[in-house]
Amino acid sequence: MARPFRRYSAGARWYDLLSGERWVYRAGRVAGIGLMDLQAGDVVLDLGCGTGLNFPLVRAAVGETGHIVGVDRSAEMLAVAQGRVRRAGWPNVTLIEADAAELDVEEVRARVAGVTGRTDGVDAVLSTYALSVMRGSAREAWVRAVEVVRPEGALAVVDMQPPTGRWRIFSPLARLACAFGGADIQARPWHLVARDAATGSVREAVVRGGHIVAAVGRLPGEDDAPAACS
Numbered sequence: 001m002a003r004p005f006r007r008y009s010a011g012a013r014w015y016d017l018l019s020g021e022r023w024v025y026r027a028g029r030v031a032g033i034g035l036m037d038l039q040a041g042d043v044v045l046d047l048g049c050g051t052g053l054n055f056p057l058v059r060a061a062v063g064e065t066g067h068i069v070g071v072d073r074s075a076e077m078l079a080v081a082q083g084r085v086r087r088a089g090w091p092n093v094t095l096i097e098a099d100a101a102e103l104d105v106e107e108v109r110a111r112v113a114g115v116t117g118r119t120d121g122v123d124a125v126l127s128t129y130a131l132s133v134m135r136g137s138a139r140e141a142w143v144r145a146v147e148v149v150r151p152e153g154a155l156a157v158v159d160m161q162p163p164t165g166r167w168r169i170f171s172p173l174a175r176l177a178c179a180f181g182g183a184d185i186q187a188r189p190w191h192l193v194a195r196d197a198a199t200g201s202v203r204e205a206v207v208r209g210g211h212i213v214a215a216v217g218r219l220p221g222e223d224d225a226p227a228a229c230s
């Protein structure tokens with residue numbers, strides 16, 4: 001089976017069409033981005049942004065004074081994202097080609113400062129359906145991304161698990177879709193939000209028969225006690 005990186009590079013042109021976006025996965029990004037409580041002018045880091053399917057929803061929330069920073073290691077996926085940005089005429093999107101697990105935090109901070117004037121980092125990090133694909137390097141990628149977020153900024157993960165309850169009959173289909181995309185359906189990477197967010201700040205939404213979980217929390221403020229590690 002192709003490694004996820006090669007799979008996404010080779011299939012970038014078809015991703016939007018074949019990824020089940022309309023019927024299944026859009027619901028997760030709508031739920032997750034809705035929970036983020038984004039404000040006009042916010043700067044949002046989209047980790048493993050792929051073809052930029054989150055961009056219209058994020059852009060609608062942050063407006064023309066906001067900024068999106070998309071990180072992905074596939075040049076081909078980013079090329080599709082760039083086309084989306086160009087067609088929509090959004091000037092405030094920065095795309096960075098990088099392996100998220102090797103993300104240079106200082107470089108990203110410098111890029112953000114260069115395009116937004118913000119030196120305190122981004123207001124939010126969002127990762128949809130990407131950490132489960134990063135597998136063993138997901139934790140490192142997440143840790144680096146969170147370092148770019150300002151205190152009290154939002155942390156959001158939307159990802160997959162086997163359907164639950166009566167929807168379990170669709171488990172074989174969900175497993176097939178995840179295998180096709182190189183995702184580990186058992187990874188449940190939203191636990192990273194709970195690990196890093198301030199106590200009591202995490203909210204979850206579960207959609208599409210339990211197959212998709214969105215978790216959103218807020219980093220502690222500078223004066224708060226650090227969260228317990230797990």
Ligand SMILES: C[S@@+](CC[C@H](N)C(=O)[O-])C[C@H]1O[C@@H](n2cnc3c(N)ncnc32)[C@H](O)[C@@H]1O
Nearest residue numbers: 008048049050072073074077099100128129130
């Ligand atoms: C299933 S796609 C999700 C794309 C997008 N977030 C979405 O919601 O449609 C997974 C994406 O993660 C990217 N990816 C996988 N491993 C990565 C890594 N180590 N660093 C950066 N991007 C990575 C892939 O190139 C691909 O674009």
